[in-house]
Amino acid sequence: MPMDSLALCALLVALSALRWGEVGAAPPGNGLQDRPGRAQDDPEVLLSLRKRDAVTRGYNHIEFFDADYDDEYEEPTSQSVVPGPMVRCGYDPCAHLQVPCLELQRATSCLCPGVSGEEVVPEPPRLWEVTGVSDTSASVNWCAPPSAVGSYRLVYGPLGTAGVNTSTQPLSDRSRLFTLEGLSPGTGYLVCAVASNRAGDSRLGEGEWEVERDAPPGYGPCAIFTTTSARAHTLYITLAVLLLLLALALALILLRYLTLRRRRAATPEPSIGLQNPTYEEDKGGKPQA
Known part of the structure; x- marks a missing residue:
C-alpha cells in the first residue's frame, strides 16, 4: 500500500475519533428542538x-422520590364504634305538662318519633277525652301531634251554632289538659283542639268545625259532650240530703234500742207472789207460826 493511502486512512481515523469524543462530551440537551x-x-x-x-x-x-411510601400507602387505622342500645324516650304525647321529646333526647340520647319542623303546619292534635262534666264546666284532655308545636288552644261552642264559638287563650306547648268554665247547664257542646306554630294552625277536620257523633275517643281533634242540667243537679243534691237524714234516723233508733237493752240486762227482776205453807211442809220443814 502506498504511503499516501496509509496517511489518508490514519487521518480519517483520527477525525472520526475526534468527532466521537466531542459527541460523548457534549452536555445533555433536549435533542428534540x-x-x-x-x-x-x-x-x-x-x-x-x-x-x-x-x-x-x-x-x-x-427519578428520585423523597416521599415515604410506607406513610403514603399506610391504611388508616380507625377504631370501630359500637353503638349503644337505642331506647325510645319515655315520652307520652297525652300526658299533661309533658317535657318535649327533643329535650329528653338531648339529655339521655334516646330515640324520638319523627317530628315535622316549625316551617310545616302542625298536624291536628287528638282530643282524647272529656271528663269531670258538670252543669257549668268540663275538663278536656288531648294528645300532641307528631309536629313541632308552639302553643295550643281550645275552640268550643254549643251544638248547632257553628258560627258562634269561643276560643281559650294560647296554652303552653306542654299542656294537655284544660278545664272549660262558664258553660250553660244541660247543653251539648262541640270542643276542638288546635295546634299552632310559626307556619300556621292545624285544621279542625275535613268540614271545619265538624265531628262524627259515633267516632271513638281520640279519633280526631274534636269531641262532643253535654253538661248536666241545673234541675238534675238540684235533684241529686236533694236525694243526697234525704239519704243522709234517713241514715242518721236509723242510727239514732239503733242507738236507743241498744241503750234500753243494756239497762234491762243490768237490773235484776223482783220476786212476785206469797209463800205457800203447804209447799214448805212438803219440803220437810214445819210450818212456821
Missing part, C-alpha cells in the same frame, strides 16, 4: 425519541 414534524405533538413519538437520545448519549434517566 431541531427535529421537524409532529414529534413535539405526539406523546408516543416524544417518548420514543427521549429514550433513544438517552441511550445514544449514555445517560440513565433515574
